[in-house]
Amino acid sequence: MPDFNFRDRPDIARLQKMQELYPDANVTSIQTILSLQYTYRVIQSRYDQVFNQYGLSESRFILLIFLYHADNGLSLSDLAFKLGVAKPTTSKLIRGMTTAKLVEKVADAQDKRGVKIHLTAVGQKLLEDFLPVNFQTMNRFVSNLSATEQQQLKQLLNKMVSPEQGQKDGGN
């Protein structure tokens, strides 16, 4: 069970050789981005395997959480917004979860265009069973790092995409 498939992906050695030809090529930048990609993809691949064992995916899991905290169900549009994905993506996601009996669609009485998505008992049970596994999985993923290292990592990751220092101007 290979952890991840990368065999020759962006290939540091090859790109390093290009540095001579391309003055903007910066080995440190490249290695940083490649490490970000590699580590994320390894972790995400492991995470997906865990989801898979429960008939879940990350999107399904998050959607279940949203529904769990919504007493009267949520519309497809609400869910699309909360998930941060397009409505057609959400439509397909709900279709699959409906087939899997995790959620159900109910016609919206107020708005004949709309539907309300509700958690089924099966979906609720699955979420409740999965949550402890989820947290244990998170702990496992960071088990190579001390608490201090986790803090450092988190801060560096956040700094990397913080708008403060700006893509253009550096207006801090």
Added chain:
Amino acid sequence: MPDFNFRDRPDIARLQKMQELYPDANVTSIQTILSLQYTYRVIQSRYDQVFNQYGLSESRFILLIFLYHADNGLSLSDLAFKLGVAKPTTSKLIRGMTTAKLVEKVADAQDKRGVKIHLTAVGQKLLEDFLPVNFQTMNRFVSNLSATEQQQLKQLLNKMVSPEQGQKDGGN
């Protein structure tokens, strides 16, 4: 042009509240993983936008690099292995790139089952035009971090998934 769609994704506050119910929930672990996901996804989304402007994707780009360094073309199986993806995925990738005139398929004289994929002049030109952009883009992505911070980040990311300290045993 919103940088990324996250609106309510895994939702730190909500998960923190669950900590009381779930003894394994560890805020530091969760935040570390969420930061990894968030930062990767923001960066990848920006990267994809750059690729898009050139009619490329990350997979297409990497495939072009592989072909650029192969004098006699590469088989679909070779490319699938190097990319670390399944053959059907590679088959579809090549189909799209063939339509886009970036590569071409040539029947393999030695093996009637096989094909050799070759770079077209268009594909080679596009790669050569894109490479400087790629390196500038990498530099832009890490521009919030000093060289030292990049080193730290890279080391922490690598440590996070290093097998040394083990998923099970910690055999270091």
Added chain:
DNA sequence: TGAATATAGTTAGCCGGCTAATTAAAATTT
């Protein structure tokens, strides 16, 4: 040699992301 097995590539069908186009209903505007 002939049968069995392995390999190369494609297709079909699923997940999950997207945009564009469509339909139906609601909300606005005139």
Added chain:
DNA sequence: AAATTTTAATTAGCCGGCTAACTATATTCA
């Protein structure tokens, strides 16, 4: 009130990932 515009959701079709199943050809083994 009627016409227009917006909104909710779906479908179609693309990208890119997967597995399973299939065809055709090579290879290996008996």
